[in-house]
Amino acid sequence: MVDIHNLTFSYWRENKRGKNKYPLFDNLSLSLKSPNIYGLLGRNGAGKTTLLKIITGQLFKNYGEISVLGADPAKRLPGMLSRIYFLPEVFYLPSLRGYEYVKIHSPFYPEFSEEAFRKNSQEFDIDPDKRLNSLSYGQKKKFLIGFGLATRCSLIVFDEPTNGLDIPSKSQFRRLVSNSVQDNQTFIISTHQVRDLEHIIDPIIILDTGKVILNESMERISAELSMTIQRDEPEETNTLYSEKTLGGYAVIKKGPSGGEAIDIEILFNTVISNREKVIEIFNKNREDKNEA
Amino acid sequence: MKLSDTLEGKRLVNLLKRDVYLSWQSILIKSAALSAVIIVLTVINNMGRNPGFSHLINFALILFLVGYVITAKAFIDMHSKSRAYEWFMLPASILEKFIVRLTITSIGWSVLFLAIYALSSLAGEGLNVLIFGYRHTLLFNPFAFSALKVVLHYLITQSVFLFGAAYFKSGHFVKTSLSIILFVVIIAALAVFIGRIFFFQYYEEIVKPIYLNWENLQYDLYPLLKAVSKVCKVAYYVLFAPFFWFLAYLRIKEKEVKNGV
Numbered sequence: 001m002v003d004i005h006n007l008t009f010s011y012w013r014e015n016k017r018g019k020n021k022y023p024l025f026d027n028l029s030l031s032l033k034s035p036n037i038y039g040l041l042g043r044n045g046a047g048k049t050t051l052l053k054i055i056t057g058q059l060f061k062n063y064g065e066i067s068v069l070g071a072d073p074a075k076r077l078p079g080m081l082s083r084i085y086f087l088p089e090v091f092y093l094p095s096l097r098g099y100e101y102v103k104i105h106s107p108f109y110p111e112f113s114e115e116a117f118r119k120n121s122q123e124f125d126i127d128p129d130k131r132l133n134s135l136s137y138g139q140k141k142k143f144l145i146g147f148g149l150a151t152r153c154s155l156i157v158f159d160e161p162t163n164g165l166d167i168p169s170k171s172q173f174r175r176l177v178s179n180s181v182q183d184n185q186t187f188i189i190s191t192h193q194v195r196d197l198e199h200i201i202d203p204i205i206i207l208d209t210g211k212v213i214l215n216e217s218m219e220r221i222s223a224e225l226s227m228t229i230q231r232d233e234p235e236e237t238n239t240l241y242s243e244k245t246l247g248g249y250a251v252i253k254k255g256p257s258g259g260e261a262i263d264i265e266i267l268f269n270t271v272i273s274n275r276e277k278v279i280e281i282f283n284k285n286r287e288d289k290n291e292a
Numbered sequence: 293m294k295l296s297d298t299l300e301g302k303r304l305v306n307l308l309k310r311d312v313y314l315s316w317q318s319i320l321i322k323s324a325a326l327s328a329v330i331i332v333l334t335v336i337n338n339m340g341r342n343p344g345f346s347h348l349i350n351f352a353l354i355l356f357l358v359g360y361v362i363t364a365k366a367f368i369d370m371h372s373k374s375r376a377y378e379w380f381m382l383p384a385s386i387l388e389k390f391i392v393r394l395t396i397t398s399i400g401w402s403v404l405f406l407a408i409y410a411l412s413s414l415a416g417e418g419l420n421v422l423i424f425g426y427r428h429t430l431l432f433n434p435f436a437f438s439a440l441k442v443v444l445h446y447l448i449t450q451s452v453f454l455f456g457a458a459y460f461k462s463g464h465f466v467k468t469s470l471s472i473i474l475f476v477v478i479i480a481a482l483a484v485f486i487g488r489i490f491f492f493q494y495y496e497e498i499v500k501p502i503y504l505n506w507e508n509l510q511y512d513l514y515p516l517l518k519a520v521s522k523v524c525k526v527a528y529y530v531l532f533a534p535f536f537w538f539l540a541y542l543r544i545k546e547k548e549v550k551n552g553v
Contacts, residue, residue, distance in 0.1 A: 053549060056381060057380070058377055058380055058381070059549065059550070060548055076385070077297045078297060078300070079296075082383035084381070085381075086377065086381050088377050090373075090374055091377075092374045092375040092377075092378050096313075100313070103313075104310045105382075107306045108382060108383040109383065
């Protein structure tokens with residue numbers, strides 16, 4: 001679906017001394033398979049949006065190899081674009097009615113389903129007869145999410161989809177995405193609002209300092225790491241990370257989970273603060289499995 | 293790469309439909325405004341029985357000026373921070389997107405304006421007869437060779453503004469116009485400089501140091517001037533527009549959606 005090998009990407013910023021080159025990705029490799037709903041996490045400025053733009057052909061790599069749906073995204077071939085739907089955090093909607101938007105944009109997506117769009121609009125409580133510029137930011141976003149899901153594209157990319165959605169809409173979004181995903185589809189959802197999406201995103205990709213430091217399924221993560229809530233401050237040597245929470249400490253330890261679900265926000269903090277150790281745990285066990 | 297990856301009729305039609313659908317209201321309002329301007333111009337020029345009045349000149353002026361402004365905005369969504377992603381992610385090739393915008397701003401605008409001018413000038417002349425009892429002798433004929441020749445010149449020269457639309461991020465019309473002026477000034481200065489060096493004997497040094505004795509030059513160098521004129525004509529009618537279309541296409545192909553990156 002998406003294969004990235006040794007991607008290098010730098011951007012230029014102007015300051016008082018002139019234009020300077022800032023490396024963002026250095027030999028980044030990533031492989032995404034279907035059907036999955038990938039959660040792309042990273043700190044501010046880690047390059048999540050940039051990576052999504054490179055995958056969707058909006059930005060061009062400096063070096064490395066990228067294949068998206070078997071094509072080079074930088075070529076922006078219609079065959080590839082008709083199988084990708086991208087919803088950025090800041091989006092544009094023309095001054096049209098909802099059904100007019102669908103009428104002029106759906107012919108570009110061969111798998112578009114009017115029925116799915118109608119259902120999505122009903123679920124989100126969006127009236128396609130209304131003028132799109134009269135809708136609120138959240139409603140506009142819901143309209144585009146509904147349209148995007150109805151395109152049935154092989155690769156659906158959402159950048160911060162739950163930003164601006166009200167509480168009921170967030171659960172509607174989770175429900176719609178979970179119900180929409182098909183065998184040939186991959187979703188990439190970049191988000192800071194991990195709590196909004198923690199029950200649907202799996203695998204988790206964590207991006208930091210220009211590299212993918214974690215790209216693992218929740219099953220694998222639970223096999224390697226465990227999370228417990230304890231009253232006292234942890235002292236054990238195999239504690240990777242602990243965080244004071246209401247009523248005790250959330251502790252992430254090395255070793256399989258005893259059935260308790262891992263909080264993705266705490267997992268993220270563990271990976272960021274204990275980067276080398278976490279990489280070592282996942283790499284070591286992968287090597288052991290390969291040897292076996 | 294398959295041809296269907298670059299050019300497909302169905303996608304072209306869908307793109308054209310989309311662009312027209314998104315701007316038909318604006319087209320309608322602007323057409324009505326232009327129509328009103330043409331009617332007023334036709335009537336005002338009839339009041340004093342202006343003998344120098346020519347529909348063709350009015351037609352050419354508006355066709356070129358408004359056409360250049362429209363063309364300069366052809367890729368405005370490509371440069372917009374909030375809209376660029378939408379245009380680039382639209383499932384069509386860059387060539388198809390380029391062809392559609394070229395068609396709309398060249399043939400599309402010319403045909404629309406031919407119709408608007410023909411109908412509006414006819415309405416204006418009708419008003420002239422009603423109000424003054426007389427009208428201009430020559431009516432505007434959209435199928436006349438002279439009108440079509442004006443359109444041909446527009447189709448050729450608008451390619452520069454199409455390139456400006458692709459090249460400049462903002463102020464496309466002003467920046468393209470200034471670039472053309474700068475280019476013409478440089479070429480003129482260069483021509484004078486070269487002329488002074490190679491054809492110094494044709495300059496009347498003492499009386500007017502930059503005055504070129506054109507008649508003598510024409511007489512002496514007639515075959516050369518004729519050949520240069522032929523080359524220039526071919527370059528203008530055959531190569532000029534495709535050259536700028538190609539440059540504009542390349543610029544769009546290389547354009548990225550940066551937004552601060």
